Amino acid sequence: MPPAIDVRQARKRYGELQALDSVDLRIEQGEFFGLLGPNGAGKTTLINLLSGLALPDEGQLSVLGHDVVKQYRASRRVLGVVPQELAFDPFFTVRETLRLQSGFFGLRRNDTWIDEVMHHLDLTDKADTNMRRLSGGMKRRVLVAQALVHKPPVIVLDEPTAGVDVELRQSLWRFIQQLNRDGHTILLTTHYLEEAEALCTRIAMLKHGRIVALDSTQNLLSSLAGCRVRLKLAGNLPASLLLQVVEQTNDDYLLTLPSYQALESMLSELRVAGVEVHEMTLQQPDLEEVFLRLVGRAGH
Amino acid sequence: MLSFFSLLYKEVFRVWKVGFQTVLAPVLTALLYLLIFSHVLAQHVEVYPGVHYTAFLIPGLMMMAILQNAFANSSSSLIQSKITGNIVFVLLAPIAYWEFLAAYVLASMLRGLVVGIGIYLAALWFAQPPMLFPIWIILFAVLGSAMLGSLGVVAGMWAEKFDQLAGFQNFIIMPLTFLSGVFYSIHSLPPFWQALSRFNPFFYMIDGFRYGFFGVSDISPWISLMVVGGCMLGLMLLSLGLLKSGYKLRY
């Protein structure tokens, strides 16, 4: 069984900028995979190389075993891409757009599937509306629908939820998860880390065109042992605890602890110092924290 | 094959939705040329013996419009798609390079030919040029529009802004058409310009096309056929090569 996506030593340069630097990535069939990274990390560039919107300087990329350059037609047939940039053809209605896209993929009578996709994306009552008249979020739904017209086994979503309301976000994820259960491989990029945490079973983090982390979501989360405590104190934090502070605003502190056991000693030090605790909340490690640790706040 | 037909459909549909500007406008322009030039020059010029100047003008105007419209169709469609970004839908699809080229070129030819026929029909009101060898007429109309359709694909890929495309049109297409003998026979030019015209492929298109109407031409239609056919093939190969390399389409 060939991997859904196989990237070997892919490099891409734009002028002086190395947008992708020797990226290796293998995604198996049926995975729900997340590609994360700050703005400009190279996520879209990697997706463009996979879809043929950009050509690699070096390296091999394949989709379900089809080389994206040499067997470009076969690889595009099994790939559905939701591009990050909103684009539409103002000459057509939603249904015409989807029919035309089906035609580009060599499908003649595709209305049953088109209707189903429109239904899942809540586009049915916009079917005969001209693309020009749709709101931004609606246009993005059509973009998703266009990527799905040929029931591609490998689906790539480049920030599909940017500018989309909560309701659609949920129905979109239900639909995509359904497709994933039916065997479609999903590759997702998003800046909403809760989404990635909830949906993706494996995650790669990209920074300056390089993969800086590649693991299951579980492993990434548990790599952050311990927990965080938010404290509101009546008084100053004892000096012995200052090293553990991550954030402070007035008498509001955020501390990291190496383990839950460390809670006890923290509390006793506070008692010894005679500092009263007004509020205390425990925080589970989340993907955002992993992300910030690996990639950094501003991506540097 | 269905990918090709879908792309062709899209390209043709695009033209008809704005049929007023894409077809009627060029017909009107040609009629204005005809009206003015024939009024001003008809008494002074007889290019070929026995051929009235107004009749002489009609094939030239037809060919000029066929060429300009074929060029405008593929080039403006491509640049529009590039600028609005909806070219991605075509680029993401499993469309072969030759299908891509064929769809854009055929749609351009269709627009050029429809405009050409429109001009012919409208011009009948002014003069009725004979049609001695329809096969030559069709041949040159088809080859010429195909050639300019491919040239439009090349220009549409190359240009990044509308004004670059306008420059291409104003500094290359327009001079070549006007200096090709639309309004005159090159025999009425001084020797230097006559010699220069030989390097203008548009001259051969118009001369060969006109031969189909009047059975007279500045040079043999067979030579024109070879020149125009050669240019067309060359441009098609060039555009296929550019499409394959992803030139300014796939970054």
Ligand SMILES: Nc1ncnc2c1ncn2[C@@H]1O[C@H](COP(=O)(O)OP(=O)(O)OP(=O)(O)O)[C@@H](O)[C@H]1O
């Ligand atoms: N066509 C291009 N020409 C020049 N530079 C480009 C081009 N496309 C991308 N880049 C550059 O490559 C780098 C990676 O861009 P890319 O779009 O892949 O980032 P990204 O991870 O998708 O970011 P975002 O989260 O903002 O979408 C950026 O610095 C960008 O400016």
Ligand SMILES: [Mg+2]
């Ligand atoms: Mg991006």
